Amino acid sequence: MTKEPKNISTMRNAIKIFMRSLGVLEGKKAFCYDCTYAQCHVIWETAQEKKISVNELATRLNITKSAVSRTVDDLVNKGYLDRNPNPDDRRYVDIELTKKGQKVFLEIELNSRRYFEAVLEIIPENKRETTLEGIQIFSSALYQVLKKDTLE
Template sequence: MNNVSKPKQLREMIRTLERKLGILSESELACCRITMAQCHALVEIGRAKSISLNELAQLLDLKNSTMSRTVNNLVTGGLARRDIDFQDRRYVTISLTESGIKMFKDIEEGMNLYFEKIYDSITVDKQEQVIESIKMLVEAIGKNECC
């Protein structure tokens, strides 16, 4: 990879990272028997306790129509519910059912342990550098659109 340009090296490293994290199986039941999109939505709903569809779509950087389908699947699966705001009946928030809360807690616990192991396998003198580098990468990706 030495003769390959730095941007191409970055691309290949990110492709490898995606594979290692299981992102390629996004359309499959990849996270506790739900899709990755549903998993991310479930976690964000669980963290917020209650959130609007628009806020959730914005947080996950998804279109409202995609977010609506994702939430519909969570509701159909008994993991989430739509709650109508008593003060403004046009406003709907999403929250988790008891089953959803249990799955949320299981995901949070499992992912925390998983990333703790990953973090601990990085040499101590490089741990902060890795965090800082990923933060910079996320910010750079946020400033640029793909395709």
């Protein structure tokens, strides 16, 4: 096995710590209430639109429609989402938050805000802007590689 360049090794190690610190390996984290990360993102996207389709969720979350459908099913069973026929085209279903789902969304938002405020507090004030800019650049690069890979 060949040795990795130092910057790639450093990046990979930082990402491993990043993912472990967010609880990605377990699929749950305190700020996502009793939801997995996928469920948390479905709730968040649904809250932004009030009504959304499985197709739109799959596009936004960059996961398959079948994965979204399973996630939505789990959230319907928890009482957080409803599926309603689209009034304009009954072949389609609108996904909406229930009252219980709206409360869960607000809890997720509050917990998420508190979590990331605590993280930001640890970062020295004179490095916060640079850190946030780096995260945005890195996220954009990840997304571009992901899109490139899905097109090939």
